[in-house]
Amino acid sequence: MPSQANARPAKSRFPCVHPGCRATYQRKEHLNRHLARHDRAHRFCCPHCSSTLARRDDSPTDFSSSDLLRRHVRIYHPDRQPPSARTPKACSNCHARKERCDGGSPCARCARRGASCSRNPHLDLAHEEGCENVSEPRELLSVDLVASVADASRWIGHEYIDIYFNKFHPIWPFLHRTTFYPAKEPCILLQSMLMMGLWIKGDREARHTAMKFHDRLLSAIRAQKDQWHVPESMGNPDDSKPWPMATYQSILLQLIFAVLTAKPEVQLDLNCRFRLPEPTYELLTALVATCRRLGLFSYPNMLARHHPTAPVALVWVSVEETKRFGLALYKLCRLCSSSTSTSRANTDSGADELLTLADLDFSMPDSDDWWNVASTTDASTPRHTGWHSTARDNRNPGGWISQASAHLRDPGVRLDWI
Known part of the structure; x- marks a missing residue:
């Protein structure tokens, strides 16, 4: 064995290629x-x-x-x-x-x-003021998902908001995309949309993160039920208070997500509807009951929320949004039933728990072309020529969906089909 005095240092095999640097290393x-x-x-x-x-x-x-x-x-x-x-x-x-x-x-x-930095003291705080937990979606997103965002200058959730509007919105069009502005939207709505976009993206990591959003948001919605639910004991609600539509839209998204992610072993009832777990079904019935007590789906009530001098375009967007929310909620109700109740075809009380066509005191929404129109100059104004002359006449109760339901349902015919 060679002595220590004769030992030679190992030859450096990895030189630095940076200009002007002569460092070399034995390990890569x-x-x-x-x-x-x-x-x-x-x-x-x-x-x-x-x-x-x-x-x-x-x-x-x-x-x-x-x-x-x-x-x-x-x-x-x-x-x-x-x-x-x-x-x-x-x-x-x-x-x-x-x-x-x-x-x-x-x-x-x-x-x-060119990205917004959290260390910038002059950063526009509009998003943070409207969303106390604005960092929570970013913290929930895994490193792999963050790295997959193509343009780092955009807010990290924009990719999934785009997925929401491109994939989910055409099927459930109850948000107004043209006036949607992430910096001004409540956190609960943004996170619900992120959740849906993550799930639709489809890979394992994205769906795992979506389920985390769903669990947290459901817990928050149930914990703060007293802030959005109108119980029967409250009496007549205060008509001067604005409707928390963003909260109701968020709850609807959570309920739709619960149906989308239902386990394969979830059984259908005899009407071929999903038997929701009791806590989820109670959340659905609480939302329906609240909307009924507020008169949310009454066209006269929709108009009464606005001052007579309010811009026509603003009123139109608000009314259309409420209409489309009502139809989406009705569509969901037609897909669901309670895991403990009997078939709605055999009980009148079960039918009253969920939304029916008779609850919808408004006409059908106006054209999808107007609803989805994009304008860079005035996002709240329908731009199509002839809009005022061709919009539906909502003032005529004869054209309301609730009136049409009388021709589609006969108390003597027990077939549950609408």
């Missing part, structure tokens, strides 16, 4: 770690101006990226607070993507992408 993983340092430190952006700062690796003064950034801010931006010398907490974008964050306000990576 050490070289990769070294190259990553070049990528992080060689170029980075100032968060307060358009300057791109560079550090020469062969500089006689060993400035780290944070040191150089602090010096730049002190010289060129004396009115700004230099970043702390301590290792900063990564912004939400860098944390989600498992990238090194330089701690700037905004950080250099977000500034380079």
Whole structure:
């Protein structure tokens, strides 16, 4: 065995290919770690101006990226607070993507992408003010899902919102896409839409995350039932209060999702409807009862929610949204039954628990072309020529769905078909 004096160091097999750098390493993983340092430190952006700062690796003064950034801010931006010398907490974008964050306000990576950085003190807080748990959807999304978003400058959930509108919305069109603005929508609605988009995406990771959303949102909806449910003991509801349509739409999305994800062993009743678990069925009946007590599906009540001087387009969108929500809720009711109750064909009380055509005191919605029209100048105004002259006359009760139901249902005929 050779003596220690005659031992020679092993030859370095992995040299650094970065210009001006002569470092060599015996192990490839050490070289990769070294190259990553070049990528992080060689170029980075100032968060307060358009300057791109560079550090020469062969500089006689060993400035780290944070040191150089602090010096730049002190010289060129004396009115700004230099970043702390301590290792900063990564912004939400860098944390989600498992990238090194330089701690700037905004950080250099977000500034380079044009993305909204959670460390930016001047960030528009409109989204956060309307959504206290705005970071929760981002935290629920796994790293793989975050990395799959094509354009990192967009909000991380936009991909799944797009899936919602492109795939789910044509089947269940009860949201108005043209006036939908994520920064102004309540968290519960955004998260419900994310949940649906994740599920429709279809891969295992996305569906697992969708189920997490569903479990959390259902728990929140049940825990805060006193804030949206109108019990029979309350008496006449206050007509001056606005209807929390976003909450009702979110509950409807959760119920639709519950049917979509029903286990294969869930049985159908004799009317070929899904027997919902009792907690889910109770949530459905609570939503139906609340809508009935508010008179939500009465066209005169829809108009009464708006001042006579309100813009016609605004009233039209609100009325159409309520109509389409009512039809979607009715459609869901036709798919479901209780796991403990008997067939609705054999009991009158069971039929009253869920929505019927007789509850829908409004005419059919107007054209889908108007509902889905996109306008960059005035998103709330139907743009089609002749809209006022061809819109349905909702003032005539003879054209309401509830009136038509009298011709479709006969108390003497027990066949349950509508």
